[in-house]
Amino acid sequence: MSPDESARVDLRQAPGDGAVLTLGGALDVSTAAEARREVVARLAQTRVASLQIDASGIDRGDVSGMAILYELTQGLLTPGVSPKLTGLKPEFEHLLKAFPAEDALRALHPPPARRGIFEELGAATVSMLQDLRAQLTFVGAIVQGFAAALRRPRLMRWHEVAVVFEKAGVNALPIVSLISLLMGLVIAFEAAQPLEMFGARIFIADMIGLVMVREFSPIFTAIILAGRSGAAFAAEIGTMKVNEELNALETMGLDPIRFLVIQRVFAGTMLMPVLSAYSMLIGVFGGVVVMVTMGFTFAQIWAQLIGALHVRDVLVGTSKSFVFGAIVAGLGCLRGMQTKEGPNAVGDSTTRAVVAGILMIIVVDSVFAVLTYVLHV
Amino acid sequence: MSATATVISVEDVTIAYGDNVIQKNVTFDVHAGEVFIILGGSGSGKSSLLKAMIGLDRPASGRILFDGDDIVTAEGEDRLRLLRKFGVMYQSGALFGSMTVLENVRLPLDEFTDLGPEEKDLVAAAKLNQVGLLPAAARKPSALSGGMQKRAGIARAMALDPGILFLDEPSAGLDPITSAGLDETIRSLSRDLGITFVVVTHELQSIYAIGDRCIMLDGRTKTMIAEGKPMDLRDHSTDPYVRQFFLRQAEPAATGNGGTRAS
Numbered sequence: 048m049s050p051d052e053s054a055r056v057d058l059r060q061a062p063g064d065g066a067v068l069t070l071g072g073a074l075d076v077s078t079a080a081e082a083r084r085e086v087v088a089r090l091a092q093t094r095v096a097s098l099q100i101d102a103s104g105i106d107r108g109d110v111s112g113m114a115i116l117y118e119l120t121q122g123l124l125t126p127g128v129s130p131k132l133t134g135l136k137p138e139f140e141h142l143l144k145a146f147p148a149e150d151a152l153r154a155l156h157p158p159p160a161r162r163g164i165f166e167e168l169g170a171a172t173v174s175m176l177q178d179l180r181a182q183l184t185f186v187g188a189i190v191q192g193f194a195a196a197l198r199r200p201r202l203m204r205w206h207e208v209a210v211v212f213e214k215a216g217v218n219a220l221p222i223v224s225l226i227s228l229l230m231g232l233v234i235a236f237e238a239a240q241p242l243e244m245f246g247a248r249i250f251i252a253d254m255i256g257l258v259m260v261r262e263f264s265p266i267f268t269a270i271i272l273a274g275r276s277g278a279a280f281a282a283e284i285g286t287m288k289v290n291e292e293l294n295a296l297e298t299m300g301l302d303p304i305r306f307l308v309i310q311r312v313f314a315g316t317m318l319m320p321v322l323s324a325y326s327m328l329i330g331v332f333g334g335v336v337v338m339v340t341m342g343f344t345f346a347q348i349w350a351q352l353i354g355a356l357h358v359r360d361v362l363v364g365t366s367k368s369f370v371f372g373a374i375v376a377g378l379g380c381l382r383g384m385q386t387k388e389g390p391n392a393v394g395d396s397t398t399r400a401v402v403a404g405i406l407m408i409i410v411v412d413s414v415f416a417v418l419t420y421v422l423h424v
Numbered sequence: 425m426s427a428t429a430t431v432i433s434v435e436d437v438t439i440a441y442g443d444n445v446i447q448k449n450v451t452f453d454v455h456a457g458e459v460f461i462i463l464g465g466s467g468s469g470k471s472s473l474l475k476a477m478i479g480l481d482r483p484a485s486g487r488i489l490f491d492g493d494d495i496v497t498a499e500g501e502d503r504l505r506l507l508r509k510f511g512v513m514y515q516s517g518a519l520f521g522s523m524t525v526l527e528n529v530r531l532p533l534d535e536f537t538d539l540g541p542e543e544k545d546l547v548a549a550a551k552l553n554q555v556g557l558l559p560a561a562a563r564k565p566s567a568l569s570g571g572m573q574k575r576a577g578i579a580r581a582m583a584l585d586p587g588i589l590f591l592d593e594p595s596a597g598l599d600p601i602t603s604a605g606l607d608e609t610i611r612s613l614s615r616d617l618g619i620t621f622v623v624v625t626h627e628l629q630s631i632y633a634i635g636d637r638c639i640m641l642d643g644r645t646k647t648m649i650a651e652g653k654p655m656d657l658r659d660h661s662t663d664p665y666v667r668q669f670f671l672r673q674a675e676p677a678a679t680g681n682g683g684t685r686a687s
Contacts, residue, residue, distance in 0.1 A: 076585050080538035109585035110554075111539065114546045141616045145550040147558050152549055155526055155561050389566045390521030 054082035054112075055104060058089040064096030068119070068130070071104020074112030083115045090124055098125055103134025110142050117146040185304075185381045192302065192309040204310055211314035215276035216322060222275070223268055227326040230263055231255060231333020239341065248341060252348050253355035255334030260356060260364045264326035266412055269371035272319060273404030277379035280311050281400035284383025285393040293384070308380040315376025316369055323368035327361075359424055367415050374411060375404045429456045431588060431620050432477065437486030439472045446472050450486070450648045452639050456587075459614050459621040461631055461638035461654070463669070468643035470624045471592060477622065478512050478590055479503065490588075508536070510588035511581025515596055517573035519565035525552065525576045526561040532583040551579040555609055571602035575609065582613075588620045589613075595627040607633040628672060640666055 055071040382400035432454040446469035475481040529548040555575040595603040640650040658670035
């Protein structure tokens with residue numbers, strides 16, 4: 048290693064209009080930025096008609112350091128003047144040769160392709176229609192897969208179904224419990240004040256029962272399922288696709304839908320109502336706790352709940368859950384199967400699974416709201 | 425290759441994951457400017473040794489010195505300074521998929537130098553030119569072939585002009601022509617820039633083409649069983665496993681006919 052750790056820059060006027068720029072010392076990645084600033088500053092102070100660069104003093108250098116020499120010899124720092132380089136040691140000349148020609152440099156940043164608004168609009172429409180078609184095809188494939196599994200139950204791979212039940216269902220109980228309990232508490236507290244104005248605090252029981260059973264429990268558990276398991280399905284299947292495991296299944300003559308998807312959709316559809324019913328119980332319990340602290344007795348609350356809640360409310364809530372479960376699990380698997388190549392692909396699929404899952408939950412819930420209103424259920 | 429100054433000293437290094445010992449008491453030196461090869465069969469601990477040398481994993485015991493400084497115990501600024509002495513090309517290239525090839529090579533320059541944007545582009549372009557990848561500068565890694573990704577990995581490893589490059593299985597997964605091209609790149613970088621290479625590989629062709637010296641790790645005895653020039657080991661090693669490796673023979677030589685003939 049050279050004892051000289053810094054770069055030396057010197058500019059001297061030569062006879063006539065010329066000047067000699069002397070560079071020496073270490074011209075490497077640690078000194079290059081400073082040295083270049085100095086070169087630019089010196090050149091700015093002097094008007095030169097011709098420039099000679101004396102590089103014989105450079106005793107250490109690398110590509111970053113040689114970048115200055117490249118810029119100088121190409122005249123990039125002295126417009127209108129073509130400097131002459133002398134005295135550069137052969138090992139550094141080697142480095143200097145690594146720099147590409149100017150037209151190759153211009154190609155480094157090609158202008159991004161821009162599309163007009165109509166093109167964007169058209170592309171978005173086409174992609175939406177394609178996605179719709181993919182979803183329909185997928186639904187068809189799942190139905191086919193289920194039909195095949197019905198004929199030959201062995202195809203269902205029940206162990207996999209049990210694993211999904213455990214991961215997506217049992218393991219979700221703590222978070223479902225916490226969120227449902229807090230929702231019950233919050234709704235009861237929020238309802239208490241306005242109802243108190245009418246002396247109607249006992250109706251907290253009606254409210255908590257109806258809100259949790261018909262709306263909040265199905266929706267929140269579905270959103271939890273989308274975030275936990277829809278995302279997991281997309282990531283699992285997406286990773287399998289990236290690792291060519293799906294191709295392996297395909298070439299073994301195994302249908303990935305029948306092998307991976309129907310188990311998840313079946314488990315999702317079946318466990319969602321169970322989770323949702325559990326959430327209803329916990330949510331209502333949260334409300335009851337608040338009411339008990341307000342001085343109501345269990346008997347009062349129970350009578351009020353029984354009067355407000357009907358079997359049809361529970362049926363509406365539970366039937367929604369079946370649909371939500373199928374949608375969340377199906378979308379998770381679909382996005383997983385649609386995973387493209389590249390490092391972001393699995394992440395993108397996961398995001399799309401969760402976003403599409405939550406969106407569809409709300410859309411389907413709206414449809415249910417209209418239907419139940421029209422049918423007076 | 426002219427100098428024989430030691431740039432890396434591996435001293436009595438034992439690598440283990442928990443109770444599972446991978447290699448015991450490995451000791452060797454890497455000299456300035458040479459292409460040094462770490463050989464061994466699958467599972468012999470080549471990659472684990474490499475990981476220890478580049479500071480990713482901590483060996484169970486021993487020292488790994490770069491110009492006298494131990495990377496095993498170095499922390500904070502000292503460790504950063506040591507990390508700046510070398511670049512690493514990972515087996516898969518490990519390019520950042522969200523960036524173009526040029527941006528990948530520019531990243532270390534962006535993070536660790538004060539160069540202006542044009543100079544960084546210029547330096548990155550020169551690096552890509554050195555590995556013959558300039559025409560692909562604006563492409564994303566996913567649009568590159570395996571060989572090109574490895575070249576880009578080398579260019580990125582060289583971004584800050586380190587004196588040492590570690591290459592993890594540069595020929596793995598490449599066709600013979602691409603692999604030979606990569607070997608030529610390594611050779612020319614070593615010859616023209618005096619870069620010291622530490623290469624993990626088990627491709628015999630590559631070993632002969634680029635290797636100045638090598639060591640061989642044995643997964644069964646969990647020790648280093650040979651050190652020397654590849655040709656010498658092939659022709660003169662007394663260890664049956666070493667000869668078997670170089671002669672590309674299948675079964676253990678204990679009872680076979682490849683055991684005692686050579687040398």
